[in-house]
Amino acid sequence: MQIKLRKYKERDLDRHLELFLMNGICGKIDEKIREQEKEWLKKVITNYKKEKPDFFIIAIILKGKLIGNLVAEKIDTEKKTLEIGFWIGKNYWGKGITTKALKIFLKKIIKKFKSKKIIAHHKTNNPASGRVLEKAGFNFESEKKGMKTYSKIC
Numbered sequence: 001m002q003i004k005l006r007k008y009k010e011r012d013l014d015r016h017l018e019l020f021l022m023n024g025i026c027g028k029i030d031e032k033i034r035e036q037e038k039e040w041l042k043k044v045i046t047n048y049k050k051e052k053p054d055f056f057i058i059a060i061i062l063k064g065k066l067i068g069n070l071v072a073e074k075i076d077t078e079k080k081t082l083e084i085g086f087w088i089g090k091n092y093w094g095k096g097i098t099t100k101a102l103k104i105f106l107k108k109i110i111k112k113f114k115s116k117k118i119i120a121h122h123k124t125n126n127p128a129s130g131r132v133l134e135k136a137g138f139n140f141e142s143e144k145k146g147m148k149t150y151s152k153i154c
């Protein structure tokens, strides 16, 4: 499965919203959601130009098509820590895509932000996320209020 990571572009909005529908994040795309996601996309793109961004989001591309994303947030350049997250469209689940994308992303962000520790959380009712994290070298740290925390020392 050939995947590519690239920065978001403004023209990704329609496909990004299509993925919202695919995953049932919303039942339909109304003007409010469209505007909200348009603003989100603008922020994501503006952030690429910042010298010290507080978050960094990259698109996952399969056969030229946007299928999901990977997020680095709470980027602390002094403590050299950050948190990650990810999601992809339902039609693409169970093919090893997120694990592959996460491994590439980790190399990129460790180099870019000189991170020493990377943290990730997921809901306990979403064990696939924990499995993705384990396959990418994360270790389970703790569980609290329906959330599991994993970390990776770099």
Ligand SMILES: CC(C)(COP(=O)(O)OP(=O)(O)OC[C@H]1O[C@@H](n2cnc3c(N)ncnc32)[C@H](O)[C@@H]1OP(=O)(O)O)[C@@H](O)C(=O)NCCC(=O)NCCS
Residues within 6 Å of the ligand: 084, 085, 086, 087, 088, 089, 092, 093, 094, 095, 096, 097, 098, 099, 100, 120, 121, 122, 126, 127, 128, 129, 131, 132
């Ligand atoms: C979680 C998610 C990212 C997984 O993506 P994916 O591309 O299907 O992941 P992969 O195929 O790389 O790996 C999934 C692993 O989870 C396992 N898995 C799937 N369902 C599982 C379940 N119910 N219990 C335990 N493991 C499960 C798969 O077997 C696979 O592990 P394996 O390779 O050892 O067999 C995807 O389902 C998603 O985007 N979900 C919605 C958003 C989300 O939850 N984001 C995470 C927030 S941190």
